[in-house]
Structures are given as structure tokens and as C-alpha cells.
């Protein structure tokens with residue numbers, strides 16, 4: 001007797017092996033057996049004829065940290081077939097905290113704007129262990145595996161002060177990281193383009209990587225630059241892994257800026273040489289030509305590094321504003337400003353909070369400033385003041401051909417770099433990045449079926465067993481007996497992303513059933529309200 005039987009599906013087990021017709025019996029949340037002639041009685045049977053049955057997707061680079069507390073169903077993710085999300089990425093996590101620097105951590109998460117709501121922070125937890133306990137008490141519709149964000153760790157130990165840590169502060173960070181990893185964090189992430197992470201020196205990171213190595217966890221690095229400084233930034237990441245010996249994942253690998261387009265050979269040469277020297281290196285990618293980031297990227301770091309209140313004062317002061325403008329224009333002339341990677345016509349406003357600015361969501365800065373008959377920089381400064389530094393943007397700066405070349409590399413893992421949102425309620429806001437809704441089905445539809453960039457088996461491997469291996473998720477990512485029954489069933493003929501840059505709040509199509517621990521969560525497009533997601537330590 002089993003709990004659930006999936007019959008006649010085209011099984012793709014996640015290992016990269018070819019698909020085969022078979023049946024899967026599930027009992028007590030686990031895969032009991034896979035076989036063509038299962039003689040098992042079962043209450044519930046799913047007929048998966050003409051469908052692909054594969055492991056639930058593992059999103060190794062997610063930002064669902066805050067939105068899971070607003071809508072625990074994680075709908076835009078589960079409806080992509082994702083069953084496990086690794087959160088706490090790009091240096092931003094909700095823990096660990098310290099009472100001494102609580103508002104500084106909140107400030108870090110607000111200004112960097114990928115986090116969203118910060119109300120809960122510090123109310124129910126301080127330590128990472130308490131955070132995990134808090135998450136464990138929620139009923140969740142998806143599995144969550146949290147990491148420590150370096151920006152959070154650094155702000156918690158030394159506030160937002162600029163400069164390098166003192167010996168005591170360094171020791172404080174190492175101890176707090178070690179404790180957090182012991183309490184269940186899956187690793188540490190950095191967002192080295194963002195304050196305060198950007199204030200760090202590589203030696204500081206190497207020291208923390210040694211702690212990660214001791215605990216056999218992962219260092220996920222959003223590297224120090226993805227456009228002008230891309231190659232030195234990759235070298236820095238490699239160095240952190242090489243000198244500490246820890247495993248390192250380069251987050252959302254890309255060639256940003258026209259000046260980098262076509263340099264995939266140079267990129268892979270650098271990465272592969274490191275691997276051949278023994279560096280334990282992997283990387284992930286999301287399948288879109290625009291990145292999503294904060295508008296603060298366009299203003300000098302010193303303006304924001306002391307928090308958003310100070311930033312507002314700087315931008316409101318006429319002479320400081322003038323100085324900022326001069327500095328930006330000089331950087332543009334030297335070719336080293338964010339504008340050189342993506343000029344105003346390539347920067348789209350994704351999300352703002354003030355009602356009077358709502359109409360600019362989805363529009364490009366060049367277009368808005370023309371309409372308002374104002375200088376683009378003045379518009380940017382005023383918007384940052386009004387929004388207290390937190391303005392999300394979509395920046396169009398990548399080349400489609402590079403995306404395909406990176407995707408094809410056998411070591412590239414597929415990820416979303418998005419947070420779970422929904423087509424209703426509080427999370428149905430703003431002109432978000434379409435990857436929040438579509439990253440995984442986009443690979444299966446556009447890149448596998450339509451453009452034949454990857455075989456279906458390879459694409460699924462990049463979404464399942466490869467991230468499982470990196471995250472040491474031994475019980476997931478492969479369909480075989482005794483593994484956790486996290487399973488996605490989809491229609492290869494119809495699977496596709498629907499969300500666009502113009503109209504992002506749309507669920508993907510073709511994902512027929514999503515199963516977590518043997519419970520059906522998505523059933524023919526309907527959410528069953530089963531909340532069996534776990535916090536994975």
C-alpha cells in the first residue's frame with residue numbers, strides 16, 4: 001500500500017540520464033519505488049501519461065526571505081516547479097542580528113532594496129538559531145534553506161561604519177558566522193557591489209571563508225563587479241576559494257555591459273583554470289538580458305554608505321548635490337560609471353512606494369525625464385530622496401548569445417535570483433523582474449524546446465541534482481527510492497514563462513503538478529493549500 005502513485009510518466013531522474021517510461025510509488029513523503037510494473041495498491045493515483053516527471057527544482061539563488069513571511073505559499077516559485085529555495089543571498093539575510101546594531105542591519109536591507117519588508121526583523125529573533133525556529137513555526141508552501149548574508153553579519157557586528165574591521169570586529173564576525181553555521185545556516189553569501197559588503201577587503205572574506213571551510217558549508221558570491229570590473233572580481237572570488245579551501249558558488253554569472261559581450265571564452269578560461277588547480281568552484285545563471293538592482297548603484301558609494309538618512313541629507317544639500325553630480329559625470333567620462341554599462345534608456349523603474357510615483361513603474365528613466373522635462377540625474381536624486389534610497393530597477397545590459405553560451409557550459413546551474421511573489425495581495429506590486437515568475441519554465445520552453453540550446457535531461461540536471469550536490473542536499477534532486485518525494489510534473493509541449501518585462505505578474509504555464517514530501521501542492525493550476533514546506537538545515 002502506498003500513499004500516492006504517479007503512473008505512466010516520462011521519468012527524467014535529474015542525473016542527466018535519458019528519460020524512461022515508468023511509475024513512481026510514494027509512501028510517508030518518500031519515494032518508495034520506481035518501476036514499470038509496480039503491483040501496489042494506492043488510494044491516490046496521478047496519471048502522468050505524456051508528461052515529464054522529474055525532481056522538484058532547487059532554486060540555489062533566491063531572495064524569498066521577506067516575502068515568505070507575507071505569503072508563505074511562495075506562489076510565483078512553486079508554480080515554476082520549484083520545491084526548494086536557498087535564501088539569504090547577495091549579502092542580505094534576516095539573521096544573525098545583534099541588539100547593538102539592529103537599525104543598521106535594517107538600513108542595509110532597506111537600501112539594498114532586494115529584501116523588501118523589514119518590520120519583522122529583530123522582533124522574533126536575534127540569533128540565526130532563533131530565526132530558524134521562527135521559520136519552522138510558520139507553515140510554508142515551499143522548502144527553505146537559509147544562508148547568512150555577509151552584509152547582515154558585518155552590519156550586526158560593526159554597524160555601517162566605513163573602513164576595515166578592527167581585530168576585535170573581525171573576531172566578532174568569525175565567531176558570529178561560526179555560531180550561525182552551527183545553528184543551521186547553509187553557508188554565507190556576499191553582495192560585494194553593495195554597501196556594506198563593498199567596503200570589505202578580500203583578506204576579510206578569506207578569513208570568513210576559512211570558517212565556512214571548517215564547517216563544510218558554501219560561500220555564494222555576488223562578486224564585486226559584473227561589468228567594468230568583471231574579470232578582477234572573478235579573480236577575487238577565485239582567490240577567496242583558493243586561499244581558504246572552501247567551496248564557492250559565483251552567483252548569477254554574466255557578462256554585463258556591451259564592452260564585455262562575446263567574452264565567454266575568456267570567462268570560462270579563467271574559471272576552468274581555477275578548477276584545474278583544485279578550486280572548488282561552481283556558478284549559477286538566470287536566463288534574462290536584464291538584471292534587477294537598486295537605483296543606488298548610480299550614485300557614488302560614499303553618499304549611501306552611512307545609511308539612508310545620511311544619503312537624503314547629502315542629496316538635499318545643494319552644494320553636496322552639485323559635488324555628486326560632478327563626480328558622476330567625471331566617472332561617466334572615464335567610462336567607469338554604472339551609466340557606461342547601461343545608459344538611462346536601458347534603466348527601467350521596477351518598483352516605488354510613493355503613490356505619486358506609481359505611474360513611472362515600468363518606464364525607462366530616459367523616457368520619464370523627457371516627459372517631466374527634467375535632467376535625468378535630478379530625477380534620480382529626487383526619486384531616491386522620496387523613496388528613502390529604495391528604488392528597484394531593471395537594467396538591460398546583457399547579450400542573448402552570451403546567455404546561451406553560459407547556459408550550455410556543463411557546470412552552469414539554473415537559478416532565478418528572484419523572490420516569490422503572487423498575482424494577488426500585497427506581493428502583486430510593481431513592475432518586478434519577470435524571473436520571479438518565469439526563470440525555470442523559460443529555460444524549459446524557450447531554451448530547451450524552442451531554441452534547442454540544451455537537451456531536456458541536461459536542463460533538468462542543472463535545476464535538480466547539480467544544485468542539490470552543491471548544497472549537500474543528499475535526499476533531494478534525484479528521483480530514486482528513499483529520496484524525499486519532491487516532484488514536478490510538466491507538459492514538455494506547453495511549458496513556458498508568461499511573465500514579461502512589461503507585464504511581469506503572470507504565472508508560468510505547463511507546470512501541471514508540484515509535489516512536496518509526497519503532498520500535491522499545485523494540482524492542474526490550482527493551489528491545494530497544503531503547507532508542508534520544511535526549513536532545511
Ligand SMILES: [Zn+2]
Pocket residue numbers: 089090191222251252
Ligand atoms: Zn546578487
